[in-house]
Amino acid sequence: MTANSKAAIAERLAEARERTLALVEPLDDEQLNTVYSLILSPLAWDLGHIANFEELWLVQTVGAREPMHGDLGRFYDAIENPRVTRGELPILRDTELRAYMADVRERALDVLDSVDLAADAEDPLLREGFVYEMLLAHELQHNETMLQLLQMVDGYESELVEDALAVGPVAPGPETVAIPAGEYEIGARERGFAYDNERDRHPIELGAFEIDRTPVTNAAYAEFIEDTGVEAPMYWERDGSAGWVNAARGRRAPIDPVHPVIHVSWEGADAFARWAGKRLPSEQEWEAARPRLEGVGHGWEWTASAFLPYPGFRAFPYPEYSEPFFGPEHMVLRGSSWATHPDVVRPSFRNWDLPQRRQIFSGLRCARDA
Ligand code: AVJ
Ligand code: FE
Numbered sequence: 001m002t003a004n005s006k007a008a009i010a011e012r013l014a015e016a017r018e019r020t021l022a023l024v025e026p027l028d029d030e031q032l033n034t035v036y037s038l039i040l041s042p043l044a045w046d047l048g049h050i051a052n053f054e055e056l057w058l059v060q061t062v063g064a065r066e067p068m069h070g071d072l073g074r075f076y077d078a079i080e081n082p083r084v085t086r087g088e089l090p091i092l093r094d095t096e097l098r099a100y101m102a103d104v105r106e107r108a109l110d111v112l113d114s115v116d117l118a119a120d121a122e123d124p125l126l127r128e129g130f131v132y133e134m135l136l137a138h139e140l141q142h143n144e145t146m147l148q149l150l151q152m153v154d155g156y157e158s159e160l161v162e163d164a165l166a167v168g169p170v171a172p173g174p175e176t177v178a179i180p181a182g183e184y185e186i187g188a189r190e191r192g193f194a195y196d197n198e199r200d201r202h203p204i205e206l207g208a209f210e211i212d213r214t215p216v217t218n219a220a221y222a223e224f225i226e227d228t229g230v231e232a233p234m235y236w237e238r239d240g241s242a243g244w245v246n247a248a249r250g251r252r253a254p255i256d257p258v259h260p261v262i263h264v265s266w267e268g269a270d271a272f273a274r275w276a277g278k279r280l281p282s283e284q285e286w287e288a289a290r291p292r293l294e295g296v297g298h299g300w301e302w303t304a305s306a307f308l309p310y311p312g313f314r315a316f317p318y319p320e321y322s323e324p325f326f327g328p329e330h331m332v333l334r335g336s337s338w339a340t341h342p343d344v345v346r347p348s349f350r351n352w353d354l355p356q357r358r359q360i361f362s363g364l365r366c367a368r369d370a
Helices: 003-024 029-033 043-061 072-076 083-088 094-112 127-150 159-165 218-228 266-275 283-292
Strands: 176-179 182-186 202-206 209-212 236-239 243-246 300-307 327-334 351-353 367-369
Touching: 003 043, 003 094, 003 127, 003 159, 029 043, 029 094, 043 072, 043 094, 043 127, 176 283, 182 283, 202 283, 209 283, 218 266, 266 300, 283 300, 283 327
Parallel strands: none
Antiparallel strands: 176 209, 182 202, 209 367, 236 243, 300 327, 327 351
16 A cells, blocks of 8 residues: 555544544533433543544554553443443543543554555555554444434534435335345455455345335324324424424424434334335345435434344454344344445445334335235
């Protein structure tokens, strides 16, 4: 790799950090330390965790340097510290937190100067800049987690949120696309950054199925709720007699009937699909159909698939990203949401969460056997 691409990496790291800091810019230190939800971290934890993850990989692992704050890292370990405990931890806060983020970045850029990122580099972490891609993805993914929390902050306003939420309506047109039975390739290709859970790319057999060209809209979900009494999406509140408003960020904004529904649990998504006489697609069906789907990108889409390893799965570079979550208790979401940075999005990307969760920007589309 050339000096040019090192410059490109440094530039992208700077852009991700700008985005992270822009998200919290409207908040004061007290708000950063507030526990708004027991299923989400206080923002100060996310910020320190982003920097600590960077120190761990780009400074300690790649640069062979000692940690700057002794064993501080154990408080930012996501597995050791479940979200419900994160408000109480002796993590960095306020001025110290900001200084740590800046110091880590300075060291990481210093190390970047001296590493070999060639395609034939000896260390697989460095080959084609893998570890830097991982770092970027990690910070940008935490931006989305932060945006989940920011929906709970009354009065939170940000241009970034306004712009990203300004989606068009779900386009009218033919309702479903037919996908023929056959063999399809699933998973990430050999080259390019992907997480361990997206490999190995492998063939699968699918029966013929139909999948909705567009995701389920707010109007359709509202009709389903009225008909069944199923729990409304998170942040929906009754508006007078019949309608609903969206109370995210402490505001009461109209819900646009033609926009894709979000903040739906897997349980709600699955119930909707059955109510509509259909079912959720499997994640393999979703990936096979991906080139023919519209409306992808406003909300993650729940699938019928539990989060399981692909054949030949090997944890890389650290087991805690995927392995502890494999099993029937986590369901896969595909696509991306308005809060997902484009650099995180690819057809093979697998997201997951517990089936009752609604704080994520999650909707659905339906499928059925042909
Ligand atoms: C892929 C969104 C489920 O937030 O738990 C961030 C991403 N992993 N740091 C999560 C992640 C480690 C992960 N999800
Ligand atoms: Fe993380």
